[in-house]
Amino acid sequence: MDRTSRNLVPAMLDGAHDGEPLQLATALFRHAERNALTTINWYLWKKTIKSRWSRFLRASAIVLAVAGGVTPLLHAASPGLIASGWGYVALALSAGCVLFDRYFGYTSSWMRYMRAQARLNRVLVTAQAQWTAAMIRCAHDGAPADVLMPIVQDLIRGTAETIEMETDEWARELTEQSEQLQRTTERDDRQRK
Template sequence: MTGSTGAVGPDGGRARRRDLRSRPFPALAANTPAERLESVQLLRAWAEQEAEDAIEWYLEDKRLKRLGSRVIRGMMIVLATTGTVIPLAGAAANADIQSWGYVFLAAAAGCKGFDYFFGLSTAWMRDITAAQALRGELNEFRLAWSAELLRDVTGEPEQSVIERRMNLIGGLLGRIRAHLEGETADWTAEFRAGLQQFQEQAVALPAPREAGVPAAER
């Protein structure tokens, strides 16, 4: 899923947010056994950094979406409360201000619709789920890699060792891709559902000219 994440700049502050993109593929050498094993280590570090980048992106996106969700929901509560209190205050003071209550209630409904359509509340919860799942995959890979390094490979063909370690790296990358594609598919489905509901509600609204014509005249 393409998005932005915060990075730490040279001065220790937040650098410009960047898209979630794959890091450059490392340069590999395979002339000697030592170079081949070193290339496997480079691939392992590259795969781990891919996972770390994805986790950081989701955590940063979660912070932004959570802030937006809280602001919208706070506004919704304030507007709804104000819209409820205004008619009561108008009745107590014998003032003709009841119509303003509908204005505030409509604004509160608009905030709720904004949150639903743009998926702020659901998006940051999905970000948490995705980040936790990716962190679990990364930790599982690191345990498996540690077990591989502690394994006695004396007398074992070099190619077998390399293939086994490459399978671990490929498995991690495949699971990362599956999580990203699954989360993106969920986001797309939610956005399309919200857009379709918005279009259906817009079609169901009466036209301005028809709204002011009595039913007997239509």
């Protein structure tokens, strides 16, 4: 997966088709580990873009709301300084920033990406700890290499399930936003008639 790719696409597994079971299990684990790390990096990179937009829109909404509230006070204190009507403009722009963020999902995406990245970190660190313990058992106790495969499978499954959960959340949010927009449009149409 390319960190800057628009989509998460797993890399092909190369060169892990022949050899000793321990070598094959190790190659598969390293592949799954790289895939998890690349996915974590993708979420961190995407999170950065969403967090910047989210903070900008939220900060703008706060500044504009304060400006909207202060404008009538400034007008009352010094009528020639600013027209009180500009307060309404600032309040409308503040609401627009919040709606823009909500409709395009910057804050919700940022939070989803953070949760996904945290889950992926937990899955990866757990797999790495289990892998190390199993490798020690293989080396010292002569445990068979097949004790390693459940760890690899858990890492692959945990990575895939995290991506699926985040995608399901995104789809649910998108559906809710579309339905809300549809209801608003229908209500506006009924009010015009």
